[in-house]
Structure formats: structure tokens, C-alpha cells
Amino acid sequence: MSNYLQPFIKIKAFARSTDFSKALLITIGVIAPMMLGYYLDHLSMGIAVGTGVIFSSPSSISGSLRNKRIGILLSALIATLVSFTGAYIPHSLLFQLPYLGLMTFILAFLAVYGFRASLVGFSGLFALVLSFANISSVDMAPYERSLLIGLGGVLYFVITALYDILAPKKQVDELLETAIDLCAGYIEARGKFLNRSVKRDAGLKKLFAVQSEFNEHLEKLREILLDSRHSSGTSSYYRNRFLVLGELVDLSELALTSPIPPVKMHEILGKYEHSLQAFVHLNRMQTQALKQIAHTDFKKKKVDLSNLKNALGQSQEIVSKMNSKEVESEDYIIFQNLSVLQENQTQRILNIAQILDRNKTDTKNIATNPKELEGFITKQDYSFQILLNNFTRSSPIFRHALRIAVVTVLGFGLGSLFKLQNPYWILLTIIVIMRPSYGLTKERSKNRIIGTLIGAVLATLIVYFIRDVMLYRILAVCSFTMALATLQKNYRTAAFFITLSIIFGYALLRPDILNVIQFRVVDTLAGAGLAALANFFFWPTREVKGLKNNLADSLIANRNYLEVISSHYETKEQIQTQYKLARKKAFLATANLNAAIQRLLQEPASSGQLTGKLYELVVLNHAFLGALASMGAYLRNHNTTHIEDVFISYKSQILQNLDAAIFLIQKNNAPLESSFSVESIEDTVAATYVADERNEAHILTAQLRWLKNLSEDFNKQLKQLNS
Structure with missing residues (x-):
């Protein structure tokens, strides 16, 4: 039903x-x-x-x-x-x-x-x-x-x-609903890796797309909520939305975590199929719960989260029944920590439902210092210097502006030369379709042509068989509204409705409507063809260089994230705004990198010889952020005191590797290598741990080793890229 x-x-x-x-x-x-x-x-x-x-x-x-x-x-x-x-x-x-x-x-x-x-x-x-x-x-x-x-x-x-x-609240409510829905999709995409029910590349592409869109919505929410906070004060409505935003950010961090490297994790989980399926089921219930929350009007009814709570209880019961006789001690530690992660993830979902429930009050506080909150907003620089900095052929926007200027001149010139009925339609098609990158322009050209052709065929049938002026008026207005409503979400559908509205509008004014339809199609094909060809031949903007810059930005953000995690570990202080801000920047930089690789994959094969290597670097970066998030989540939920020497030693090597990787990207040559080893320090302390100390030593050491290996892989891949 x-x-x-x-x-x-x-x-x-x-x-x-x-x-x-x-x-x-x-x-x-x-x-x-x-x-x-x-x-x-x-x-x-x-x-x-x-x-x-x-x-x-x-x-x-x-x-x-x-x-x-x-x-x-x-x-x-x-x-x-x-x-x-x-x-x-x-x-x-x-x-x-x-x-x-x-x-x-x-x-x-x-x-x-x-x-x-x-x-x-x-x-x-x-x-x-x-x-x-x-x-x-x-x-x-x-x-x-x-x-x-x-x-x-x-x-x-x-x-x-x-x-x-x-x-006043409609925009916030819709963005929040979409963000929660995207978070559900993000957790669902991550869960498929847990069950290995998806191929790596297909799963990662889906994950990258969802992560980019999710972070984009979080950015908009931050901006709107802070703006509303300044204008409306700290009302309970906006305070609760701030709290939900915080829970969503924490949830996205937890969804990215893994107690140990995923390959090792899958190897261990694969030995205990029954236990694994309990966590897979819990993941499905988490996804369903978030989708329920996203689409529930809390004014009218409550969300039933009993299935989520039952699934959590089942997974906890399975882990509690494990003992050293049945399960290897190392495996038991992994399951314990996975259970804690899933419990925290579930609790975040329950928190979101409770905050949005109008019949309950939440006593949590959020940061009241506007300066702290403003740090989370990505502000646009509107200085004249930005224009000067981009007034160079190396700027993608400069090349795009130059390209679209040449193509509009060419399009209008050709339309006038061949005496087309409405040459400005060619220009409209060009300015609507053309984007800085080849992939986006190609996609919009295809959607524009398909939408226009379908709209032209349908409109032709209607005006040919039905002669009703009032019907034309109604269809013109309705098509115009639908075109505007779908423009941002589905350009093919928008092009379909735009064509209908234009044709029905002309049908009210001119008897030769079939000629208008013919010229509309011809002009659209001409404009779309010129736009696509221009992006390929005229000062093309390839994503390779931009992606390298995105990768460097992401590595720098990850480096800062690691520094803040290290500071938290060494000082044992509560999570501060500095940590949350570093995490936000790292996640946003990774989302931008993921979006860049998706654009690169849309480019023609002739410019994609390096795509495979660059794609692997993006995957490495995503794994590195996941390792950082895993460590950050572990430190936030455990009292850690035992392996400072190992932590600091690993951190020094990881930071050195990251610096080398950033240098390789920016300078295209390698810095001097150093011989630095942490194994001896790790070996001398590993034998002394018992109980919780052993748990901490095992998890943190595995995560640190994971980060170190990933940072070394960065340098290996980059050296191959530059060779």
C-alpha cells in the first residue's frame, strides 16, 4: 500500500x-x-x-x-x-x-x-x-x-x-529535513561497506556524492541559523535547530569511523557472521529512523523508534555474550568498540528526535559567544583584490568568462548571418548551459536538448489538435511555474516546462506557432552545440589542476584536525570549539575534493589519463579523514591516559609525511626523507597494558598505525604521479 x-x-x-x-x-x-x-x-x-x-x-x-x-x-x-x-x-x-x-x-x-x-x-x-x-x-x-x-x-x-x-521558518525546516534525509543516505551508504554488499568504486562514488551534498546543506544551515540568531535572538526554535545541527555533525563523524582499518575490520567481522548481521540490521534501523524523523511533522505525531532501540539492544546483547573462550581477545576488543560506536551513533539519532519533539524541553546549552559561532561560517571575500587575483588565464572563472563571451558573439553573429527568426534564443541557451567545467556543460547540454525536444513534441500535438486560447493561457502559466520550481533540482524537466511555456505564450500572440516551434528547436540545438564545443576547444578548464589544489587544501585541513586531536589527547580537556571548527574544515575540504573528482570523471577520456591515480589519492584522503574521525570519536568517549609516548611519536611521523605530501603537490618534487621509527617505542610499552589499558593501546595504536600507513601511501602515490 x-x-x-x-x-x-x-x-x-x-x-x-x-x-x-x-x-x-x-x-x-x-x-x-x-x-x-x-x-x-x-x-x-x-x-x-x-x-x-x-x-x-x-x-x-x-x-x-x-x-x-x-x-x-x-x-x-x-x-x-x-x-x-x-x-x-x-x-x-x-x-x-x-x-x-x-x-x-x-x-x-x-x-x-x-x-x-x-x-x-x-x-x-x-x-x-x-x-x-x-x-x-x-x-x-x-x-x-x-x-x-x-x-x-x-x-x-x-x-x-x-x-x-x-x-520565517520554512527555509530552515526544509534544509533541516533534507540534511537529516541526506545523513540517512550517508549512513546507509557506509553500512553497505560494513556488509560488503557494494563494489568499492560504485560505493565510494555514491558516498562522495552524498557527502558533498550533505556538507553543502550543513553549510547553508549554519549560515541561516547564525543570521537568524543575530536578528531574532536565542529563541527556543533556533536554539533547538542549532542543537540538531550539532548532532548531525557528530553523527556524520561517527558514521565515518571504524575501530581499526576497514580491511582488518572486515576480516575480523567475517569470522562472526551472526554478530555481523546484528550490526547490519542496526545500521538499517538507524537509516529508517532518520528518514522517519526527516519526514515527520512533530506537531501532529511522534516518531516510533522502538525498532531502533530493539536493534541496538540485540547488538549489545550479542557482544555481551562474547567471552574469551569463544572469541579471540583482539576480536572481542574490536566488537566492544564497534558496539560503543554504534551505541553513540544511535544515541545521536534519539537525541535529534527528542530535540525536535515539541512536547519535550532540552536543557543543553550551545555556545553563546557570537564570535565562536561565526568561526563556523565560510565567509565570502568581496574585496577588489579577488578580481585582480583572478584576472589571469590560470583562473577557471577568467577562462569561463572569456569563453562564454566569445561563444555569445559567435552565436549571435551566426544567428544574424543566417537570418534566424530569434537569434537571441541561441544566446539564452548558451548563457544557461555554459559552466566553467566541461562535464557540467556537457550534462546540461544533453538535458537541455532532451527536455526541449520532448516539450516541443508535446506542445506541437496540443496546438495542432486543440485550438483553445484559454487552455493555452492556463498551460503557459502552469508550465512557467513548474519550470521555475524544477530549475535547481532537475534541469531536463525544467527545460521541458520552459519550452512548453514559451510555445504556449507565443501561441497566444502568433498564428504561425509551428514555425516558432521549429525555430525554438533549431536555436536550442545550435546554442547547446556551441556551448559544448566551446568548453572542449576554447581555453578548456580541466579539473586535474584544480583537483590537486583541492587535495592540498584537504591535506592541510586534515593536518590541522590531527593537531587538534593531539592537543585534546595531551591536555585531556573537554572538546572545545577549536576541535569542532577543525573537524568542520576537514570534512568540508574533503567534500570539495570529492565533488572535484566527480567532475573530473565526467571529462573526456583524452584529458583523463591521470584520473585513475588521482582517484586513488582521493580515496586515500577519504580513508585518512575516516581514520582521524575514528580517533577523534574514540578520544571523545574514553578516558585515555596510557600511551602518550607512542601517540606523540606516531603523530610526529604522520605530520612529517603530510608535510611531505603537501610539498609534493605544491612544488612537484620531494623533500628530503628522514628515517624515523616508532616501532621500538610501541614494542617497549605494549607488554605492560592490562584491561582498559590494553583496550586503549590496541585501538589507538591500530588507528595511529593506520594513519601512518595512509600518510606514507600518499607520498608513494604522489611520487608516481609526478614521475
Whole structure:
């Protein structure tokens, strides 16, 4: 029965989503002025205002309300200025092409200031392209149309501000729900490795994708919650969301942990199939519990977590029945520690459910010092120096801006030369599809073409067999809303609805609609083809160099994470903000590296000769972070006092290996090697441990040896890469 209801549940979730709400707001902002203009016999004025709403909407994405509002106003201002200047360019290719190329480069280059800035630049590009179409400019002076476009931006600003006042918690709730759902997927992906039910590469690619998206959502949540904390104070709602965020971060750390290296772990677990299946079952229950929590409205009902608690009890009972006669002492230690890790992981899930339960109060405190909290936000540098630093061919954004400028000039020139009906459609396709990397552009080109073709076929059938103006109006508006709602999540679907909305819109104005459909398809194919070819031939941005930089950043972050773990071990102090901040940076750097390798895997084979070696380095880095997380989690949950000498000795060697690896990446040659050994120190103290000391010695020594081996493997792989 639940399978039959699943589509309806998805439709309901989509209708309640922020994307759909935003699409409705834009639709209202566009349609209302047009209807008013139509009834007042000033339709062109209504179209200009509606166009301004569209121009100002792209930068209205999840994040700080302050940044979102600044983005909307900047988009409106840039669109107004671009529309005004574009109207006074002479209608001659001699003037139009240089202007088009220069403005395209400037607007695309704004992407150096981050994703939101790139969307502000896209608003300018959109306005630039439509300034060549002369929409709604028949009976208006250029300055009047430009001012009305600016008015449309102000209108959208007011609409979104009112919506934020009426639904202040919607964005946070949706991001939190998605983050919990992604965390469930992350634990599920990790659990498949525990049971060895997935091939390594397939499992890692899935894990990398989920981890990158999960960390992206955590970053947005941090930014929004801190921004809300400044504006709304420490209300119980935001305090509880901060607590859930903290639990999710801890949960992601625990999900990455393993008491000992995974290969050895699988070897031991494989000897006790019944015990292993108990932990596999517990992992499934953890995943199900998180998905339940993510999709439950705590105002209406509670989450039943009895299955999770029962699964935890079963795994604990199995471990408690193990004794030295049945199980080797080393194996028993591993199962003990695995049980503790799973218990802590389960407790985090129970904590999340309790915090979100409105009928219960949570007495935990979070950091009250705003300076401490602000350290967790990745702030964008908006200085002029960023522009100067990126004004070089080595910058991917510079090459992208140059490439898109050349292609727009080429596209508009060809469209004008062959006298295509709407050459600006080629430009629209180019600016929407083109991305800095080849893989993303190729994927968007494919989705754009498929979505456009399907939309064109369906629209052709409808307009050919049905002649109903009212139906066209309804379908145009509904398609426009659906296109906006799906634009960020599924570009193929968005292209399908965009095509429908354009064709039905033209069907209201022109009798030769079949010709419009034909030109729409031709222009889309031309624009998509130019975009894909340009990314391949014109100053291509390959991910190899960028990935090496990401790898260096990740190793530096991991080094800092290890230093903080070491400081905690040596001082025996409680976990401080410094530890959490170092952990956050290490996880985020690894997520960025994982995203980079996924982009690299999309590049053509001719540029992927080093892909195999680079992929193995990314896998090593992921394993290294897992080892660090394992050690950090162990130290946080155990009183450790016994092997300082071994710990410090191992740490020194690991740090030295990391420094050498970073040097190899940045300088492409190896530093002087040193002969340093920790085995003698390890051997002299190993014989003296008993009981808990033996447990600590075994687990920590295994984890330290694991880190040391991984750091050595880094250097071996990098030397092969540079040879």
C-alpha cells in the first residue's frame, strides 16, 4: 500500500517545498503586472515590470536573508542598467558584437565572488540577451522600460520580504529535513561497506556524492541559523535547530569511523557472521529512523523508534555474550568498540528526535559567544583584490568568462548571418548551459536538448489538435511555474516546462506557432552545440589542476584536525570549539575534493589519463579523514591516559609525511626523507597494558598505525604521479 502512496507523498512534498513556493511568488510577480497592464491598456508596461521580476529572481536562493535581499536588489540594479545601455547600442553588428562580448565577460566574471554572485551576474546576462530582443519596447522610451524593469525588481523584493515574514521558518525546516534525509543516505551508504554488499568504486562514488551534498546543506544551515540568531535572538526554535545541527555533525563523524582499518575490520567481522548481521540490521534501523524523523511533522505525531532501540539492544546483547573462550581477545576488543560506536551513533539519532519533539524541553546549552559561532561560517571575500587575483588565464572563472563571451558573439553573429527568426534564443541557451567545467556543460547540454525536444513534441500535438486560447493561457502559466520550481533540482524537466511555456505564450500572440516551434528547436540545438564545443576547444578548464589544489587544501585541513586531536589527547580537556571548527574544515575540504573528482570523471577520456591515480589519492584522503574521525570519536568517549609516548611519536611521523605530501603537490618534487621509527617505542610499552589499558593501546595504536600507513601511501602515490 505504501508503494502506491509514494508518488502522492512526493507530490505533496514538492508542493510544500521552498522551490515551489519561490516559483509561485515569481509567477505572481510576473502575471499580476501583466494582467493589470492588460486591463489598463498598457500591456507593454506590465511586461516590463514582469520582466524585472524574472531578472531579479535567480539570486533568491537558500542562505542568509541579508545576502538574499542584497542579491535581489543588486540583480535588479544591474538588469536596469544593462537594459538601459543595451537599448542605445546601434542595430549594427559592428557595434553589437563588441558590446555583447565585453558585457558578457564582465557579468560572467562576477562569479569569482561565489555562487550567489554568479547568479547576480546571470541576471545581468539574461537582461543583456533580452535587450537584443526588444521585448515590450514598442511604445516606450528605453529609459521608461529600464525603470519599469527596476520597479519589477523592487516588486519581487517586497514579495519575498513579505513571504519571509509570513513563513520565517520554512527555509530552515526544509534544509533541516533534507540534511537529516541526506545523513540517512550517508549512513546507509557506509553500512553497505560494513556488509560488503557494494563494489568499492560504485560505493565510494555514491558516498562522495552524498557527502558533498550533505556538507553543502550543513553549510547553508549554519549560515541561516547564525543570521537568524543575530536578528531574532536565542529563541527556543533556533536554539533547538542549532542543537540538531550539532548532532548531525557528530553523527556524520561517527558514521565515518571504524575501530581499526576497514580491511582488518572486515576480516575480523567475517569470522562472526551472526554478530555481523546484528550490526547490519542496526545500521538499517538507524537509516529508517532518520528518514522517519526527516519526514515527520512533530506537531501532529511522534516518531516510533522502538525498532531502533530493539536493534541496538540485540547488538549489545550479542557482544555481551562474547567471552574469551569463544572469541579471540583482539576480536572481542574490536566488537566492544564497534558496539560503543554504534551505541553513540544511535544515541545521536534519539537525541535529534527528542530535540525536535515539541512536547519535550532540552536543557543543553550551545555556545553563546557570537564570535565562536561565526568561526563556523565560510565567509565570502568581496574585496577588489579577488578580481585582480583572478584576472589571469590560470583562473577557471577568467577562462569561463572569456569563453562564454566569445561563444555569445559567435552565436549571435551566426544567428544574424543566417537570418534566424530569434537569434537571441541561441544566446539564452548558451548563457544557461555554459559552466566553467566541461562535464557540467556537457550534462546540461544533453538535458537541455532532451527536455526541449520532448516539450516541443508535446506542445506541437496540443496546438495542432486543440485550438483553445484559454487552455493555452492556463498551460503557459502552469508550465512557467513548474519550470521555475524544477530549475535547481532537475534541469531536463525544467527545460521541458520552459519550452512548453514559451510555445504556449507565443501561441497566444502568433498564428504561425509551428514555425516558432521549429525555430525554438533549431536555436536550442545550435546554442547547446556551441556551448559544448566551446568548453572542449576554447581555453578548456580541466579539473586535474584544480583537483590537486583541492587535495592540498584537504591535506592541510586534515593536518590541522590531527593537531587538534593531539592537543585534546595531551591536555585531556573537554572538546572545545577549536576541535569542532577543525573537524568542520576537514570534512568540508574533503567534500570539495570529492565533488572535484566527480567532475573530473565526467571529462573526456583524452584529458583523463591521470584520473585513475588521482582517484586513488582521493580515496586515500577519504580513508585518512575516516581514520582521524575514528580517533577523534574514540578520544571523545574514553578516558585515555596510557600511551602518550607512542601517540606523540606516531603523530610526529604522520605530520612529517603530510608535510611531505603537501610539498609534493605544491612544488612537484620531494623533500628530503628522514628515517624515523616508532616501532621500538610501541614494542617497549605494549607488554605492560592490562584491561582498559590494553583496550586503549590496541585501538589507538591500530588507528595511529593506520594513519601512518595512509600518510606514507600518499607520498608513494604522489611520487608516481609526478614521475
